[in-house]
Amino acid sequence: MQPIHLHGIDYTILLAYVAFVIGIGWTLARYMKTSSDFLTSARSIPTWVTGLAFISANLGALELVGMAASGAKYGISTAHFYWVGAIPAMIFLAVFMMPFYYGSKARSVPEYLKMRFDERVRALNAVAFAVMTIFTSGISMDALAKLLTNLLPWQFAYNLGAVHLGSYDVYLCICSGVVLIYVLKGGLTSAIYTEVLQFFMIVLGFAPVVYLGLKDVGGWGAMNHSLQAVAVNPSALNLKDAGISYAPNAWTSAWQPVLAGSEHNPMGVDWFAIVFGLGFVLSFGYWCTNFLVVQRAMAAKNMTAARNTPLVAAVPKMFFPFLVIVPGMIAIALMSNPDKNYRIPPPIVSQETYAKAVDAVKSASTANAAAAVQSVGDALGKKVAADKIVSLVAANATGKLTDDQIKQGLYNSIAENDYNSVILSLVKKYCPPGLLGLALTALLASFMSGMAGNVTAFNTVFTYDLYQAYFAPGKSDHHYFVTGKVITVVGIVLSIFAAYFASRYNNCMDIIQLVFGFVNAPLFATFLLGMFWKRTTGTGAFIGLFGGIGSSALFHALTLAQGNVPGVKGGYLRVLQVFPSEMAQNFWLAAFAFTVCLTLTLVISLATKSQKTDADLKGLVYSLTPKIVDNNAPWHQRPAVVGIVLLIVCVILNFIFW
Amino acid sequence: MGLDIRWPIGLMFSLIGVLLTGDGVLNHTRSTVQVAGTAVNINLIWGVVLLVFGIAMLFGAMGGKKNPPSA
Numbered sequence A: 001m002q003p004i005h006l007h008g009i010d011y012t013i014l015l016a017y018v019a020f021v022i023g024i025g026w027t028l029a030r031y032m033k034t035s036s037d038f039l040t041s042a043r044s045i046p047t048w049v050t051g052l053a054f055i056s057a058n059l060g061a062l063e064l065v066g067m068a069a070s071g072a073k074y075g076i077s078t079a080h081f082y083w084v085g086a087i088p089a090m091i092f093l094a095v096f097m098m099p100f101y102y103g104s105k106a107r108s109v110p111e112y113l114k115m116r117f118d119e120r121v122r123a124l125n126a127v128a129f130a131v132m133t134i135f136t137s138g139i140s141m142d143a144l145a146k147l148l149t150n151l152l153p154w155q156f157a158y159n160l161g162a163v164h165l166g167s168y169d170v171y172l173c174i175c176s177g178v179v180l181i182y183v184l185k186g187g188l189t190s191a192i193y194t195e196v197l198q199f200f201m202i203v204l205g206f207a208p209v210v211y212l213g214l215k216d217v218g219g220w221g222a223m224n225h226s227l228q229a230v231a232v233n234p235s236a237l238n239l240k241d242a243g244i245s246y247a248p249n250a251w252t253s254a255w256q257p258v259l260a261g262s263e264h265n266p267m268g269v270d271w272f273a274i275v276f277g278l279g280f281v282l283s284f285g286y287w288c289t290n291f292l293v294v295q296r297a298m299a300a301k302n303m304t305a306a307r308n309t310p311l312v313a314a315v316p317k318m319f320f321p322f323l324v325i326v327p328g329m330i331a332i333a334l335m336s337n338p339d340k341n342y343r344i345p346p347p348i349v350s351q352e353t354y355a356k357a358v359d360a361v362k363s364a365s366t367a368n369a370a371a372a373v374q375s376v377g378d379a380l381g382k383k384v385a386a387d388k389i390v391s392l393v394a395a396n397a398t399g400k401l402t403d404d405q406i407k408q409g410l411y412n413s414i415a416e417n418d419y420n421s422v423i424l425s426l427v428k429k430y431c432p433p434g435l436l437g438l439a440l441t442a443l444l445a446s447f448m449s450g451m452a453g454n455v456t457a458f459n460t461v462f463t464y465d466l467y468q469a470y471f472a473p474g475k476s477d478h479h480y481f482v483t484g485k486v487i488t489v490v491g492i493v494l495s496i497f498a499a500y501f502a503s504r505y506n507n508c509m510d511i512i513q514l515v516f517g518f519v520n521a522p523l524f525a526t527f528l529l530g531m532f533w534k535r536t537t538g539t540g541a542f543i544g545l546f547g548g549i550g551s552s553a554l555f556h557a558l559t560l561a562q563g564n565v566p567g568v569k570g571g572y573l574r575v576l577q578v579f580p581s582e583m584a585q586n587f588w589l590a591a592f593a594f595t596v597c598l599t600l601t602l603v604i605s606l607a608t609k610s611q612k613t614d615a616d617l618k619g620l621v622y623s624l625t626p627k628i629v630d631n632n633a634p635w636h637q638r639p640a641v642v643g644i645v646l647l648i649v650c651v652i653l654n655f656i657f658w
Numbered sequence B: 001m002g003l004d005i006r007w008p009i010g011l012m013f014s015l016i017g018v019l020l021t022g023d024g025v026l027n028h029t030r031s032t033v034q035v036a037g038t039a040v041n042i043n044l045i046w047g048v049v050l051l052v053f054g055i056a057m058l059f060g061a062m063g064g065k066k067n068p069p070s071a
Helices: A008-029 A035-043 A047-058 A061-083 A087-103 A109-116 A119-151 A167-216 A219-232 A271-289 A291-298 A303-319 A326-336 A351-363 A369-380 A386-399 A403-413 A419-430 A435-471 A477-504 A506-520 A523-532 A538-558 A582-607 A639-656 B006-026 B042-066
Strands: A157-160 A163-166 A559-561 A577-579 B032-035 B038-041
Touching: A008 A167, A008 A435, A008 B006, A035 A167, A035 A291, A035 A435, A035 A477, A047 A167, A047 A291, A047 A303, A047 A435, A061 A119, A061 A271, A061 A303, A061 A326, A061 A419, A061 A435, A061 A639, A087 A109, A087 A271, A087 A291, A087 A303, A087 A523, A087 A639, A109 A119, A109 A291, A109 A435, A109 A523, A119 A167, A119 A435, A119 A477, A119 A506, A119 A538, A163 A167, A167 A219, A167 A291, A167 A326, A167 A419, A167 A435, A167 A477, A167 B006, A167 B032, A167 B038, A167 B042, A219 A326, A271 A291, A271 A506, A271 A523, A271 A582, A291 A303, A291 A435, A303 A639, A326 A419, A351 A369, A351 A386, A351 A403, A369 A386, A369 A403, A386 A403, A419 A435, A435 A477, A435 B006, A435 B042, A506 A538, A506 A582, A523 A538, A523 A582, A538 A559, A538 A582, A559 A582, A577 A582, B006 B042, B038 B042
Parallel strands: A559 A577
Antiparallel strands: A157 A163, B032 B038
8 A cells, every 4th residue: 555645734634633532522521420421421412413423333444444345346235234234123223122221221231131131141241242342442443553554654663672663553552542532531422422523524524535436437327337347247357256257237236136146146145144144133133232332322311312313323324335335336337447547456565575576577588478477476476467467578578667667567467456445545546635634534533433432332341240240349439430441441451452463463353253253143032032022031041142152153163155265264173064155154154043042042941930020020021111102202203103214215225226 | 411512523524624625725726636527626615515514513503502402
């Protein structure tokens, strides 16, 4: 990645943002008097703010980068992650589950589990969640520090005794320091407020990129036309291996390629995996049980505001594909048109490697094309387009190109795409100074709020569900208030360690994320039975959850995605089933784990005696909780009505992009 | 919770709006991008959009004083 040349106006925007978030923390500090103010915002935030924070907590930079990448790799089908994989679950949370979360007065999701089941289920959920938030926060900060090291012109190198501090370390510490200041000052409210600020930064920072990109490719119709040509021969742009061909609508229709079967769409998934695996298990498991997002709704000022929070969030969420997925599609359309002189950047190649490859081009002979391609490809260490290498060698032989010209030729001949660079490459292409500062600040904002969101969820769960529950029960509120602050500092420090861990041991990080996938996959079954079947027992839930986690691991050990070798990617015990893609493997894994957890919890609950009476479960289980009557409220404040309207709009969107 | 978030949002986007609009007017060439053969002074256009958004937020915050949204 080439450093981006920033101007004064870009730095001003960047610094203004940092000043504003610190200012927000400073202003809120005077209102932080109790542990509840600090850790749960004292349930005082208006709906539109919690709604936007709810969506923003999920709209991290990794999502922004990842969705544009998927838009390029899979086209509009990526919108399933929104229209199937988010909206229905968000509506379900608002209408059916929020009354229990908010009404039970639980301060966290693990605490709800303790009220509904017992300490074992709480402890399992709290520990897994606390560890997960730290690693997620670390991954976010690692990506940010790497991005800044690559983009900003200032490079640092300090030697403090035996410790050497480079640019990565300095950027990591500065960004973590900013997050620490505003979270320590303003607690959860600070995190929520900056998430709202980040929401507008992202929408207003990236909308012009989409506008200019669409205009450049000739509008929506022309973009689709280009993508239809790409779908027939995706190997021309190195999107797939040679010989693979799809129907022309593979990148432009969301459902038809999926309904045609897993081999007919670039995602390699079938409709059942999308609807059950993604749309039901993964989606409901994330949106309805993950404390990071649910915490935003729990901070709302009253029950109606809490229930409306996911509904407010669903409105922008429904239209996000146009902001985050369409850039990937624009990139493919641009790349398919040689006049646009654009390519998705190839994977990063070091300057030393380029220098070796330049030498290989210079010493290659035009007489033996195959040997020339082989030697240059070996020097680069990447898959290369043979025709481009041959013409580069020929051009150099006839005209003696400069090293820079050869390097540019090599860059263009790498036959691999680094899809995660799509969004940044479009920002560089379309944003002049000023707008560039805005877009980069939006990216920085979402990385930092990713850390803040995770740390504020971590400090609440750690303070209330681990520290207060097991280490120091019955202390004064001031004690927990101070503890919450100390844990915030600890959370940030642990996140920095996690960032280093992520930067050093990429493979370990993959394994950790995999393990969290195992832990989360069956979770929704526990909540579903717990909330809607009063007979569910603590033992049933606990063993069911363990069984679900175990079955995820077993499923992974026995299955593999096409093209992967047995190991971290699965199939290390034996390969019983090969899926067309990793995505299909993940969706089916989730569906399997959910079914195992559901069945085990059901059977064991029937075989064990509940320790809770009906009175204990009032407010925690659907059948024992008085229904909320909101017939007198205007229609737009009734979650069920708004939910149905949103669902209809979502169905219409699915049909428009059928 | 004391602070109406519309104040910082309004102030920040008004500031960025002024910066971009100013840049669009003063540095016309630098602010203009060529897309599909058309010159678009995107800093000017987007600066005005951000300014309008920022001012709308500030008006909302001023109105909200009488009727606090974070009651």
